[in-house]
Amino acid sequence: MEIADRVPQVLRDNVLITSIDGLFKWARSNSLWPLTSGLSCCAIEMMCTAAARFDLARFGYEVFRNSPRQADLFLVAGTLTWKMAPPLKRLYEQMPEPKYVIAMGSCANAGGPFADAYSVVPGIDKIIPVDVYIPGCPPRPEALIDGMLKLKEKIRHPENVQKVQK
Amino acid sequence: MTEAVSKVIRTEEYQLSMGPVHPSTHGVLQILLTLDGERVVKAVPCMGYLHRGIEKLMESRNYFQCMPYTDRLDYVSAMNNDFAYCRAVEKLAQLEVPERAQYIRVIMAELNRIASHMIFIGSLAVDVGATTGMIYPFRDRECILDIFNELCGARMTYSYIRIGGVKSDLSVKVIDMINVFLKNLSAMIDEYNDLLTGNEIFQHRLKNTSVITAEQALQLGLTGPMLRASGVNYDLRKDNAYSSYEDFIFDVPLGNSGDNWDRYIVRMKEMRQSAKIVKQALDGLPEGSVMAKVPKVLRPPKGEVYVTTEGPRGEVGYHIISDGTVKPYRVHIRRPSLINLQALDLMCRGYLVGDVVVAMSTIDPILGEVDC
Numbered sequence: 001m002e003i004a005d006r007v008p009q010v011l012r013d014n015v016l017i018t019s020i021d022g023l024f025k026w027a028r029s030n031s032l033w034p035l036t037s038g039l040s041c042c043a044i045e046m047m048c049t050a051a052a053r054f055d056l057a058r059f060g061y062e063v064f065r066n067s068p069r070q071a072d073l074f075l076v077a078g079t080l081t082w083k084m085a086p087p088l089k090r091l092y093e094q095m096p097e098p099k100y101v102i103a104m105g106s107c108a109n110a111g112g113p114f115a116d117a118y119s120v121v122p123g124i125d126k127i128i129p130v131d132v133y134i135p136g137c138p139p140r141p142e143a144l145i146d147g148m149l150k151l152k153e154k155i156r157h158p159e160n161v162q163k164v165q166k
Numbered sequence: 167m168t169e170a171v172s173k174v175i176r177t178e179e180y181q182l183s184m185g186p187v188h189p190s191t192h193g194v195l196q197i198l199l200t201l202d203g204e205r206v207v208k209a210v211p212c213m214g215y216l217h218r219g220i221e222k223l224m225e226s227r228n229y230f231q232c233m234p235y236t237d238r239l240d241y242v243s244a245m246n247n248d249f250a251y252c253r254a255v256e257k258l259a260q261l262e263v264p265e266r267a268q269y270i271r272v273i274m275a276e277l278n279r280i281a282s283h284m285i286f287i288g289s290l291a292v293d294v295g296a297t298t299g300m301i302y303p304f305r306d307r308e309c310i311l312d313i314f315n316e317l318c319g320a321r322m323t324y325s326y327i328r329i330g331g332v333k334s335d336l337s338v339k340v341i342d343m344i345n346v347f348l349k350n351l352s353a354m355i356d357e358y359n360d361l362l363t364g365n366e367i368f369q370h371r372l373k374n375t376s377v378i379t380a381e382q383a384l385q386l387g388l389t390g391p392m393l394r395a396s397g398v399n400y401d402l403r404k405d406n407a408y409s410s411y412e413d414f415i416f417d418v419p420l421g422n423s424g425d426n427w428d429r430y431i432v433r434m435k436e437m438r439q440s441a442k443i444v445k446q447a448l449d450g451l452p453e454g455s456v457m458a459k460v461p462k463v464l465r466p467p468k469g470e471v472y473v474t475t476e477g478p479r480g481e482v483g484y485h486i487i488s489d490g491t492v493k494p495y496r497v498h499i500r501r502p503s504l505i506n507l508q509a510l511d512l513m514c515r516g517y518l519v520g521d522v523v524v525a526m527s528t529i530d531p532i533l534g535e536v537d538c
């Protein structure tokens with residue numbers, strides 16, 4: 001017998017039945033707390049996304065935290081250099097589980113225009129695992145919002161996500 | 167701590183590392199602070215967290231391919247950087263820019279200056295704790311970004327100013343958009359004044375802190391609003407007029423005490439002056455083409471040039487050495503943010519930790535430019 005069938009008839013309209021897992025997924029995906037880690041140019045677009053016109057708050061993602069311990073989304077916006085890589089990794093490790101990473105911009109994806117520079121990490125996935133890649137140099141704020149909605153999809157329905165072969 | 171008490175209690179200096187991930191360092195900068203209680207004894211900026219090797223990369227690109235890198239140096243005023251780079255290459259290759267293109271360049275550079283100063287106001291407001299103060303300048307900056315978007319399809323990295331002129335002529339729509347923006351700008355600035363300038367707490371944080379005298383400013387080699395806030399009248403647009411700047415009437419706002427407040431006020435006033443220049447340039451826009459005859463393969467003759475341009479943060483200088491091939495032999499960029507940042511120690515010594523954040527903010531460094 002399904003659990004839903006056990007609910008008395010009088011309560012059917014007032015009670016929601018779900019799994020704990022489903023509830024957590026729902027809550028997590030609707031209120032991601034991003035860690036501000038603006039590294040370079042893309043960070044300005046990230047700020048624009050949070051500001052009045054694009055207003056990330058509409059989606060519930062505007063609580064930008066400055067401490068990794070209070071955040072669950074690592075939004076890496078900008079060029080990562082080898083000098084910056086250890087602090088960045090440490091930030092990631094300090095974040096409590098569950099945590100997600102968005103790589104914003106070509107630089108974070110694959111080094112972008114600086115891919116052949118001696119000091120630039122060609123993609124942050126060399127250092128930390130990435131959930132969503134947003135292309136663009138810089139990605140427009142709409143693209144960032146789309147990326148975050150993609151992450152929402154991913155948190156809700158992890159089974160739908162395609163694995164990228166590397 | 168009073169004199170008497172400080173004689174009894176022995177205090178000890180300690181080190182505090184601010185950054186490289188800190189909300190008020192405007193990117194990835196580390197500041198090593200030596201503190202005595204809350205007083206700053208020494209502040210050393212520790213750079214290189216965003217060193218992308220741009221100067222080296224430019225050596226392996228041809229002159230046209232270097233343009234995207236100048237966009238990404240000072241990413242909040244990309245037009246000004248492109249402008250500076252193109253002027254240097256044009257001088258090297260002895261290209262004559264048509265007058266219409268010169269005017270359009272001035273319009274775009276000044277609009278970008280306003281956008282850049284808006285970011286300054288927004289981030290200064292956040293740094294002193296007035297989060298709402300950020301929302302307004304960022305909202306208004308979108309108007310300028312819309313103009314650029316219409317012009318060249320990019321919001322931040324334009325590459326609109328090209329070697330020999332500009333990419334395309336102004337469309338009627340763009341001219342309309344600029345006119346509407348100019349009409350609204352005054353009200354926007356008044357709004358910032360209402361929000362911030364008149365605020366007592368804001369004034370307390372900024373007035374009489376981080377004072378730089380005119381002499382110190384000159385010794386440090388500061389340029390741009392940082393220098394003018396100390397009362398030194400030096401603006402390349404006036405003193406070494408280029409690209410038809412001599413045709414326009416505008417004032418150079420000056421401060422007198424060189425504190426944080428003056429640096430803020432100077433930038434506020436500069437926005438109105440920039441708008442004045444844009445207005446004049448639009449009204450007097452000459453006819454003609456917007457692009458000089460530039461060879462498809464550009465091989466400037468052997469030699470070197472150093473050309474300076476007034477950016478929103480100060481003197482942007484390009485030193486390019488050509489060996490007669492399609493690629494520059496060496497490019498050195500004088501980045502105003504880097505040199506202005508050297509004043510940080512002077513600005514923080516003897517002040518409180520909280521003032522470090524404000525000092526950083528009024529230097530207004532862009533880390534992409536500092537580390538290059």
Ligand code: SF4
Nearest residue numbers: 041078105106107137
């Ligand atoms: S992707 Fe482009 S805009 Fe973003 S940090 Fe890299 S160079 Fe800058």
